[in-house]
Amino acid sequence: MYVCVCNGVTDHQIREAAAAGCGSMTELTMRTGAGACCGSCVDTAAELLASETAARKVVHELPMACAA
Numbered sequence: 001m002y003v004c005v006c007n008g009v010t011d012h013q014i015r016e017a018a019a020a021g022c023g024s025m026t027e028l029t030m031r032t033g034a035g036a037c038c039g040s041c042v043d044t045a046a047e048l049l050a051s052e053t054a055a056r057k058v059v060h061e062l063p064m065a066c067a068a
């Protein structure tokens with residue numbers, strides 16, 4: 001689904017950016033262009049980035065938590 005219509009940025013691209021280590025909306029804008037025009041996508045893009053980052057953090061931290 002398109003999150004940023006102005007720049008043609010999809011939810012898939014935002015998930016890929018999160019997987020590549022993108023940790024802020026500013027960085028997401030630099031990497032993809034999302035939010036660089038009208039800004040109406042910023043809230044949705046930031047929420048998607050945050051949820052994807054949190055989900056990845058849990059997955060990466062679970063093995064350490066179990067080992068402790």
Ligand code: FES
Pocket residue numbers: 003004005006007034035036037038039040041042
């Ligand atoms: S919809 Fe993303 S900048 Fe306009």
